[in-house]
Amino acid sequence: xxxxxxxxxxxxxxxxxxxxxxxxxxxxxxxxxxxxxxxxxxxxxxxxxxxxxxxxxxxxxxxxxxxxxxxxxxxxxxxxxxxxxxxxxxxxxxxxxxxxxxxxxxxxxxxxxxxxxxxxxxxxxxxxxxxxxxxxxxxxxxxxxxxxxxxxxxxxxxxxxxxxxxxxxxxxxxxxxxxxxxxxxxxxxxxxxxxxxxxxxxxxxxxxxxxxxxxxxxxxxxxxxxxxxxxxxxxxxxxxxxxxxxxxxxxxxxxxxxxxxxxxxxxxxxxxxxxxxxxxxxxxxxxxxxxxxxxxxxxxxxxxxxxxxxxxxxxxxxxxxxxxxxxxxxxxxxxxx
Numbered sequence: 363x364x365x366x367x368x369x370x371x372x373x374x375x376x377x378x379x380x381x382x383x384x385x386x387x388x389x390x391x392x393x394x395x396x397x398x399x400x401x402x403x404x405x406x407x408x409x410x411x412x413x414x415x416x417x418x419x420x421x422x423x424x425x426x427x428x429x430x431x432x433x434x435x436x437x438x439x440x441x442x443x444x445x446x447x448x449x450x451x452x453x454x455x456x457x458x459x460x461x462x463x464x465x466x467x468x469x470x471x472x473x474x475x476x477x478x479x480x481x482x483x484x485x486x487x488x489x490x491x492x493x494x495x496x497x498x499x500x501x502x503x504x505x506x507x508x509x510x511x512x513x514x515x516x517x518x519x520x521x522x523x524x525x526x527x528x529x530x531x532x533x534x535x536x537x538x539x540x541x542x543x544x545x546x547x548x549x550x551x552x553x554x555x556x557x558x559x560x561x562x563x564x565x566x567x568x569x570x571x572x573x574x575x576x577x578x579x580x581x582x583x584x585x586x587x588x589x590x591x592x593x594x595x596x597x598x599x600x601x602x603x604x605x606x607x608x609x610x611x612x613x614x615x616x617x618x619x620x621x622x623x624x625x626x627x628x629x630x631x632x633x634x635x636x637x638x639x640x641x642x643x644x645x646x647x648x649x650x651x652x653x654x655x656x657x658x659x660x661x662x663x664x665x666x667x668x669x670x671x672x673x674x675x676x677x678x679x680x681x682x683x684x685x686x687x688x689x690x691x692x693x694x695x696x697x698x699x
Contacts, residue, residue, distance in 0.1 A: 405505035407432040409440055410535045410698075413508070420525040421459055421514045428530045429509035434469075439541040440498040440534050441691060442467055442476055443579070443699045444510060447491040448528040450484040456521030457644050458483040462513040463492050465532050470504035479511075480583055480649030480687040484526075493651035493699075494581040495691050497543040498534070508532060533699055540571045540694030544669075550685035553587075553600045554613075556677025563671040563690040566622065569662065572694050576619060576632075577655040579697065580671045583687035584650055586611040587680040588643040595684050605680035610642040613681055614674040617654055622666040629663035632656055641681070649687065655696060 407430075415428040434440060444465035450458065464479030478494035500506065510530050516522075544565045554560050562582060585593050587601035588608050594600070616636040623629040633656045641648050652671070669692050675681045 405431040405433060409434070410533065412531065412533045414529070414531045416527060416529050417512065418525055418527050419512055419514050421522050422516060424511060424513040424515065426509050426511050428532060429507065431505050431507045432534065433504065434498070434500045434506045436500050436503045438500070439537040440500075441495060441537050441541065441579070441693060441697045442478065442498055442508065442532065442534045443493070443495045443697070444478050444530075444532045445491055445493045445699060446510070446512065446528055446530050447489065448484065448526060449489040450486045450521070451524065451526055452487040454486060454521060454524040454526070456519045456524065458485055459514055459521045459524060459526070460516045460647075461492070462515070463530075464511045465494070465496070465508060466511065467496075467498060467506060467508040469500055469506055470502045475500055475506070478687075478689065480581065481647050482649050483645050483647055485644060491651075492649045494649065494687060494689060495579045496689065497537070497541060497691055508534065531699070535697050537693050537697065538695040539573055540567065540692065542567070542692050544690040544692070546685045546688050546690075550683055550688055551595045551600055552683050553605060554673055554675040554681045554683065555605065556675055556680060559672060559674040561670055561672050562683050562688070563669075565669045565690060565692055567667050567669065567692060569658070569665050569667060572658050572667070574658050575656070575694055575696065576658055576667065576669070577693050577696055578617065578619070578653065578669050579689075579691045579693075580617065580652045581687065581689050582615070582650045582671070582673075583684040584641060584648045585682040585684065586641040586643070586646060587682065588646060592646060593682045595686060600682040601680060607677065607679040608643050609678040610640060611679045611681040612638065612640045612676045614638045614676070615650065615652065616672040616674065617652055618668070618670045618672070619654065619656060620668045620670070621662045621664040622668055623664040628668070632658065632667065
């Protein structure tokens with residue numbers, strides 16, 4: 363009787379797992395898949411650690427890749443990064459392929475201690491790299507594990523049956539000194555109408571916590587309002603009919619590291635960077651990644667610095683910045699991907 367019950371339970375779990383595929387109009391990344399055997403490492407490796415794997419994916423399909431076990435120490439901070447580079451083949455059918463990826467790291471008890479991922483529509487012949495990061499602070503010393511789930515779930519369009527290659531890389535590096543991940547829930551999700559400028563992340567750091575260097579790692583999960591679908595988060599739709607325009611969103615991303623005077627005003631800028639980008643109708647979803655690495659001068663006009671990420675949307679469509687898969691990490695030591 364016990365064997366029959368166990369067999370029935372396995373069948374039920376298999377059916378439930380088969381229902382976890384993402385619909386292509388959802389901006390969230392796929393949930394972690396079932397545990398797969400490690401493809402390398404015996405748990406004795408310690409960071410800095412870099413894992414790479416090239417895999418093929420056929421629409422609709424998902425695959426768990428780049429699994430590795432290694433040792434972390436409790437009480438220490440580590441930055442985990444993930445990069446997935448790919449391209450929709452030039453000879454493939456359909457306009458786009460919806461791709462999701464997610465890095466998941468677990469501790470000695472199998473509990474998730476960090477995830478980082480994102481989604482984007484792949485356009486024919488246009489290479490993209492999906493990048494994100496997460497701060498790990500293990501509560502238990504011992505063997506930990508990370509792996510990446512790749513997901514191309516949509517079989518509704520002409521791209522069904524397309525096979526494409528993905529180069530997956532993840533790293534885990536110790537963070538010496540300052541290491542802080544800004545809570546995305548403070549500002550996100552948000553809708554930025556055409557003609558509006560908004561701060562998506564902001565983090566104030568005392569200069570006493572820095573030792574001559576500041577590196578920021580930012581990823582934004584974006585959806586242009588070329589349709590209402592795909593903008594849902596927190597149980598609501600962030601694109602309304604008034605936000606929609608098939609022209610997509612032309613926006614400028616700006617990152618700043620400003621010095622804050624004792625009176626709270628900005629008295630100097632250590633670093634300012636900006637780039638103009640167009641998020642078009644068929645891309646629809648985008649995982650935008652920016653890194654800045656600067657030296658902190660010895661003498662400054664204030665005792666704090668503010669790291670900020672801003673979006674200036676020219677439109678014509680409104681632009682959604684999702685909380686899910688958006689992140690900002692600031693470190694006092696250099697973290698190499």
